Amino acid sequence: MKKSKFTDQQIAFALQQAEAGMPVEEVYRKMGISQATYFRWKKFNGGLMPSEVQKPRHLVEENTRLIVPMIERFMATDRGFAKARRTRLVAPHE
Missing domain, CATH: 1.10.10 (Arc Repressor Mutant, subunit A)
Known part of the structure; x- marks a missing residue:
């Protein structure tokens, strides 16, 4: 973009x-x-307001920084992958 x-x-x-x-x-x-x-x-x-514009962008970056490693660890285990499929975090391969 x-x-x-x-x-x-x-x-x-x-x-x-x-x-x-x-x-x-x-x-x-x-x-x-x-x-x-x-x-x-x-x-x-x-x-x-001008000071508030930066806050949402900062929060999105921080959330991404925190969530991505957690998801990678979760998906690294077979049990985590199976649970993710049940909760629809990962689309089933059909």
Whole structure:
């Protein structure tokens, strides 16, 4: 996925301006983005403040870092694999 040229704080600031009453057309014209990009940002970031935007991304990275080794250990045992199939963590090979 292509990296955005705007930081999370810039995106949150643009969304806050629109919420504060600035016309949406003016916000995306000043930012130099398309209307579709603005509404995609709005859908993804919702009403988050600039400081709150970093938290979900940080939590996703931390969860991935913690969960992946646990799943690898769990799947390393035959019993763990059988249990995973019963709980539908792993799709059966048909």
